[in-house]
Amino acid sequence: MSLLELDDVKVHFPVKKGLFFDRTVGHVYAVDGVSLSIEAGQTYGLVGESGCGKTTLGRAVLRLNDITDGGVVFDGTDLAKLPSEEMRAFRRRLQMVFQDPLGSLNPRQNIESILSEGMAAHGIGKDQTERREKIKDILAKVGLPSNALSRYPHEFSGGQRQRIGIARALVLEPDVIICDEPVSALDVSVQAQVINLLEELQESLGLTYLVIAHDLAVVRHISDVIGVMYLGGLVEEAPSDALYAKPRHPYTKALMSAVPVPDPEVEDRRERILLHGDLPSPANPPAGCRFHTRCPWVQETKCATERPPLLDTGDGHKVACHFTAEIEAGTVKQTLATGIEAVTGTETVAAEAVEVSEGETETEVPAADAPEKAPVTVPAQADADAKEKAAAAEETGAKASDATDVEKETADATDEASGATEKAEGSPKA
Amino acid sequence: MSLLSVEELSVTFTARGRKDATAVDGVSFAVDQGQVVGLVGESGCGKSVTSLALMGLLPRKGVRIGGRAEFDGQNLLTMSERKLRDMRGSQLAMIFQDPLSSLNPVVPIGIQVTEILERHRGLKGEKARKEAASLLDRVGIPDPARRLKEYPHQLSGGMRQRALIAMAVACAPRLLIADEPTTALDVTIQAQILELLKELVDQEGTALLMITHDLGVVAGLCDEVNVLYAGRAVESAGRRELFAHPTHPYAHGLLGSIPRLDAPRGEPLNPIRGSINDKIAWADGCAFAPRCDHYTMECLTGTPELTEPRTAGHQVRCVNPVLPTAEVPA
Numbered sequence: 001m002s003l004l005e006l007d008d009v010k011v012h013f014p015v016k017k018g019l020f021f022d023r024t025v026g027h028v029y030a031v032d033g034v035s036l037s038i039e040a041g042q043t044y045g046l047v048g049e050s051g052c053g054k055t056t057l058g059r060a061v062l063r064l065n066d067i068t069d070g071g072v073v074f075d076g077t078d079l080a081k082l083p084s085e086e087m088r089a090f091r092r093r094l095q096m097v098f099q100d101p102l103g104s105l106n107p108r109q110n111i112e113s114i115l116s117e118g119m120a121a122h123g124i125g126k127d128q129t130e131r132r133e134k135i136k137d138i139l140a141k142v143g144l145p146s147n148a149l150s151r152y153p154h155e156f157s158g159g160q161r162q163r164i165g166i167a168r169a170l171v172l173e174p175d176v177i178i179c180d181e182p183v184s185a186l187d188v189s190v191q192a193q194v195i196n197l198l199e200e201l202q203e204s205l206g207l208t209y210l211v212i213a214h215d216l217a218v219v220r221h222i223s224d225v226i227g228v229m230y231l232g233g234l235v236e237e238a239p240s241d242a243l244y245a246k247p248r249h250p251y252t253k254a255l256m257s258a259v260p261v262p263d264p265e266v267e268d269r270r271e272r273i274l275l276h277g278d279l280p281s282p283a284n285p286p287a288g289c290r291f292h293t294r295c296p297w298v299q300e301t302k303c304a305t306e307r308p309p310l311l312d313t314g315d316g317h318k319v320a321c322h323f324t325a326e327i328e329a330g331t332v333k334q335t336l337a338t339g340i341e342a343v344t345g346t347e348t349v350a351a352e353a354v355e356v357s358e359g360e361t362e363t364e365v366p367a368a369d370a371p372e373k374a375p376v377t378v379p380a381q382a383d384a385d386a387k388e389k390a391a392a393a394e395e396t397g398a399k400a401s402d403a404t405d406v407e408k409e410t411a412d413a414t415d416e417a418s419g420a421t422e423k424a425e426g427s428p429k430a
Numbered sequence: 431m432s433l434l435s436v437e438e439l440s441v442t443f444t445a446r447g448r449k450d451a452t453a454v455d456g457v458s459f460a461v462d463q464g465q466v467v468g469l470v471g472e473s474g475c476g477k478s479v480t481s482l483a484l485m486g487l488l489p490r491k492g493v494r495i496g497g498r499a500e501f502d503g504q505n506l507l508t509m510s511e512r513k514l515r516d517m518r519g520s521q522l523a524m525i526f527q528d529p530l531s532s533l534n535p536v537v538p539i540g541i542q543v544t545e546i547l548e549r550h551r552g553l554k555g556e557k558a559r560k561e562a563a564s565l566l567d568r569v570g571i572p573d574p575a576r577r578l579k580e581y582p583h584q585l586s587g588g589m590r591q592r593a594l595i596a597m598a599v600a601c602a603p604r605l606l607i608a609d610e611p612t613t614a615l616d617v618t619i620q621a622q623i624l625e626l627l628k629e630l631v632d633q634e635g636t637a638l639l640m641i642t643h644d645l646g647v648v649a650g651l652c653d654e655v656n657v658l659y660a661g662r663a664v665e666s667a668g669r670r671e672l673f674a675h676p677t678h679p680y681a682h683g684l685l686g687s688i689p690r691l692d693a694p695r696g697e698p699l700n701p702i703r704g705s706i707n708d709k710i711a712w713a714d715g716c717a718f719a720p721r722c723d724h725y726t727m728e729c730l731t732g733t734p735e736l737t738e739p740r741t742a743g744h745q746v747r748c749v750n751p752v753l754p755t756a757e758v759p760a
């Protein structure tokens with residue numbers, strides 16, 4: 001049996017309206033029926049674009065998000081139905097590493113205090129001396145000097161902070177580590193250090209990983225099995241090499257063809273499958289196949305009406321598309337133009353599109369918080385102002401979006417450490 | 431002569447009560463009409479500061495700028511604020527990583543675009559609106575007439591970046607500076623935007639200075655590539671030459687440490703040790719020395735000169751460049 005099994009997991013966030021936010025007017029279908037299993041000692045990589053539900057799924061496994069429906073079976077126990085007190089014991093065995101290490105580390109605590117906090121909470125080590133020994137041991141494993149103990153997070157570089165984040169998970173002796181974008185905040189030259197470290201630790205400690213990332217190259221490098229998510233659901237799952245050698249789902253094909261490779265020879269030969277339009281909103285996902293509004297192969301039958309299940313097409317290669325075989329055999333052709341035309345002449349393309357996708361090629365924009373009337377007066381210097389603003393934003397604003405993540409992740413960390421009962425916090429990122 | 435030629439550009443921040451911080455330390459490169467030149471390097475290596483200096487968008491106080499940046503024969507670095515503002519509308523344009531911060535949140539997209547058309551091209555009323563709609567259409571925004579009435583937050587990230595590109599190209603600038611224009615976007619949207627930029631260069635002959643940390647983007651887009659490290663260009667070459675023969679130990683190491691989508695699983699990565707924090711001042715020697723496997727005592731005797739150890743035009747700032755043993759010059 002697999003160590004971790006997700007069975008049709010759904011996480012729907014209610015969208016609240018009204019004076020007291022007391023009316024539920026809809027749901028964000030962040031994760032909408034995901035089944036997957038992860039073998040002990042293996043790495044499962046979850047990829048997909050921003051907002052497709054990767055983080056929500058990872059958090060659901062740890063019950064940091066309420067699970068609307070479905071099962072999360074870890075080592076034979078369904079965590080989804082476990083009372084909070086019993087969940088505590090499992091929490092130690094399932095740890096999380098976050099994207100922004102600084103945001104998830106309390107700046108006022110030194111490294112020893114950060115690392116021993118969780119240990120004390122879970123009763124690891126009989127006293128601080130014993131804990132300190134253990135911490136030193138782990139610090140060495142993640143490649144940090146033991147004098148790091150008395151230092152503070154800001155004294156470390158990004159890569160070192162990520163090592164601290166990994167150490168914080170490791171001191172609790174977990175079986176599974178969920179890594180949410182573990183290297184995406186790091187410089188390219190440092191990413192490889194952390195990727196290698198994760199691989200070494202897996203080897204020596206027999207860890208099981210769920211690695212969540214938007215970078216397909218990183219995921220392919222590190223994973224045994226890859227799951228591709230689109231709008232809350234898995235569209236394809238396969239062993240890493242098989243997925244690369246032969247992506248079968250139209251979305252995976254497009255995704256792979258869009259990843260730049262640092263090699264001009266490859267880049268010049270590449271044929272991009274350009275998708276037009278944006279990701280639809282998970283608050284209002286398209287009916288039928290969720291990808292049908294952007295799928296270059298969309299067909300008149302089924303695609304807009306029936307949601308394709310994730311089916312094994314042989315050798316553990318699973319695909320959720322009604323026309324996998326036909327697309328492969330070339331008996332169904334691309335119906336939406338791709339390539340440069342799709343980018344520039346969007347209107348023509350849309351006009352040529354088969355009926356089912358008409359009028360659905362655009363994103364749903366939540367009109368809710370649009371200012372009703374904005375001042376129409378334009379400052380005489382709008383142009384210069386905007387640019388100055390932009391210049392300033394380069395320094396500070398560019399990091400502002402990270403800051404939100406920081407808050408979110410600090411909240412995560414607190415949740416985790418205290419094992420408090422979770423409530424749905426945060427608001428839709430949109 | 432090149433459209434833009436930057437020579438020994440340096441930028442030092444001189445905040446009172448703090449040590450002077452040199453963010454850009456003698457960067458030179460040139461951009462021709464219709465050419466895409468890449469500035470690539472890791473966080474903090476001076477990419478954005480370089481572009482802001484060229485656009486005249488650095489604060490006037492607390493900043494010391496050195497070197498020259500000739501655009502069409504005129505030095506941008508010494509130009510009057512007034513003249514620069516004029517240039518920015520018509521000849522030079524810039525797009526940023528975060529389009530939301532460069533758009534005015536309370537003004538509809540349409541007004542922001544027509545304002546530029548009015549100011550720099552003298553178009554008014556219906557004419558300006560028509561031109562604005564055709565610009566949005568040109569950058570692939572569907573239903574442009576409706577989008578013009580919308581506010582920036584009503585557009586998705588990809589749409590906003592397109593709107594910003596529309597505004598940047600509204601006056602057919604001769605040079606477009608793009609600072610990480612796709613970093614905040616999903617990879618399928620990134621592919622759309624990169625195609626769009628390529629097309630602008632091909633069809634309009636716009637020169638593009640592309641700033642990015644993504645070597646994959648560079649490999650597909652740039653004609654010439656400059657790799658920056660700690661405020662200096664350490665290697666400059668044509669795209670094919672650079673990726674086929676990375677010769678500076680940093681560029682060489684960087685390429686060896688990136689997981690590639692097309693590399694077989696299990697192929698180990700060779701990280702560069704340490705981090706950008708481990709550096710010495712260029713004045714004392716090679717800033718990369720603390721992380722370099724090729725380091726010798728010679729590396730600590732002042733800034734290494736740019737040389738061409740492989741082929742003409744392939745410049746490398748290193749005393750022990752990475753050369754195949756057979757090729758080492760006698």
Ligand SMILES: Nc1ncnc2c1ncn2[C@@H]1O[C@H](COP(=O)(O)OP(=O)(O)OP(=O)(O)O)[C@@H](O)[C@H]1O
Pocket residue numbers: 013014028029030048049050051052053054055056057214282424425426427428429430
């Ligand atoms: N607490 C919440 N309440 C309401 N909606 C939420 C909440 N958390 C996430 N969402 C929404 O659920 C969807 C999935 O979000 P999630 O963070 O899981 O995506 P992701 O795949 O991790 O994206 P990214 O790559 O940007 O991290 C998004 O539309 C997001 O806005």
Ligand SMILES: Nc1ncnc2c1ncn2[C@@H]1O[C@H](COP(=O)(O)OP(=O)(O)OP(=O)(O)O)[C@@H](O)[C@H]1O
Pocket residue numbers: 395443451452453471472473474475476477478479480643
């Ligand atoms: N206004 C400022 N005052 C002082 N130092 C600054 C200022 N702006 C930038 N710097 C410093 O200059 C250096 C170069 O910054 P720059 O923003 O150009 O880096 P970058 O290459 O664009 O990095 P990134 O990839 O993170 O955008 C950094 O060390 C930065 O801290």
Ligand code: SF4
Pocket residue numbers: 249250251289290291292293295296297298299303308320321322323324
């Ligand atoms: S089911 Fe239809 S729309 Fe969905 S991926 Fe397959 S062909 Fe495309």
Ligand code: SF4
Pocket residue numbers: 678679680716717718719720722723724725726729734747748749750751
């Ligand atoms: S000059 Fe020396 S330290 Fe610098 S990159 Fe070359 S060999 Fe390495």
Ligand SMILES: [Mg+2]
Pocket residue numbers: 054055056180
């Ligand atoms: Mg996420």
Ligand SMILES: [Mg+2]
Pocket residue numbers: 477478479609
């Ligand atoms: Mg920058």
